[in-house]
Amino acid sequence: MRFYLQKVIFYVVAIWAAVTLNFLIPRLMPGNPVDVIISKMSATGAIITPATRKALTVELGGGTGSWWSQYGEYLNNLFHGNLGVSLVNYPEKVTTVIGQALPWTIALIGLATVISFVLGIGLGTAAGWRRGSWLDNLIPVTTMFQAVPYFWLALILVLVLTRTVQLFPFAGGYDVATVTPGFSLQFLGSALYYGFLPALTIVLSSVGGWMLGMRNMMVATLSEDYIVTAEAKGLKPSRIRITYAARNAVLPSLSGFAISLGFVVAGSIVTEQVFSYPGIGQLLWTAVSNNDYSLMQGVFLVISLSVLAANLVVDLLYGLIDPRTRARA
Structure with a gap:
């Protein structure tokens, strides 16, 4: 019983580490998906306002506060099965x-x-x-x-x-x-x-x-x-x-x-x-x-x-x- 309990605890910690790294790596990468969408919208002559940028940031799963608040929001969305919106297949959800x-x-x-x-x-x-x-x-x-x-x-x-x-x-x-x-x-x-x-x-x-x-x-x-x-x-x-x-x-x-x-x-x-x-x-x-x-x-x-x-x-x-x-x- 101890053997199986040790394995389960180890993998629970490993899952938490994987989830945390999955949160950090995209945010450390250069570039911003919001900028990509805005550039495409601008090419069509659309008017971009600060409210538009904020709405796109929220829709794509981003955050505007500190990393701790973004991490909490990320975990909450993950718990509810929300992985954001796909840029390539916009406005399809990533889970879909x-x-x-x-x-x-x-x-x-x-x-x-x-x-x-x-x-x-x-x-x-x-x-x-x-x-x-x-x-x-x-x-x-x-x-x-x-x-x-x-x-x-x-x-x-x-x-x-x-x-x-x-x-x-x-x-x-x-x-x-x-x-x-x-x-x-x-x-x-x-x-x-x-x-x-x-x-x-x-x-x-x-x-x-x-x-x-x-x-x-x-x-x-x-x-x-x-x-x-x-x-x-x-x-x-x-x-x-x-x-x-x-x-x-x-x-x-x-x-x-x-x-x-x-x-x-x-x-x-x-x-x-x-x-x-x-x-x-x-x-x-x-x-x-x-x-x-x-x-x-x-x-x-x-x-x-x-x-x-x-x-x-x-x-x-x-x-x-x-x-x-x-x-x-």
Whole structure:
């Protein structure tokens, strides 16, 4: 119980630190979103008054008092789910814009991350168990894909599978000409078809790292005394491989998986840019390119909280998988 309480307290403090940094960083950056809107309004001949500037400042989530008062107002707005107004999508709220992009990223990056982790751990377990096999010799090929720059691999797949062979579309999240978004088989099939190539890029780029790490941990674990004892007791090889070897060898990979799972919400900016995929990565790129501070602040907050939440869940599961961590707490 003490172990879980310590973890919860630690992550509560970490969430407070993330929220505070999320408040400070945009205010320390040069530029002002209010000035950007006013310059656009002035270009159209609109008359700008001090009242106009003040109204825009309040609407975009800014404050006019001291930083302490702004911080209190920020926490109050955050508690009520108000992250301000997006400059790029004005007058849409930041929560609305993020809510529209978030499901796309979770569906694409989340599914691809889980597939690459499960596939890499499974293949790494088999390669470590049967050292010197063809699967073990295949690891350098898989790690080669991990060493290839993300954008280069994505561009190669676009060239081969959308231009040369023409099996998949090269951009977008679904067929906007013939499909209406919604929970229908037609839309889900179109989204799956358009998302296959970006997902393939992510899987090819990441499966090699999971496979190599699991293979090396399996080799190290198989030399432990408890494995020799299990073999001497005459246990089935499948039970030794899964219950004794793989269960302990996978523990270091879980921490890495927690970080990867948390960054699912961040999306893969490069991949979404190459394929023009309507996810969080594309949204963040648009916000940075247009100095949309409110949207950047909202995206960074969602990313921070998702990483912390994923790490908390995995830390709690870690205590269930490995009782030694609870004993050391």
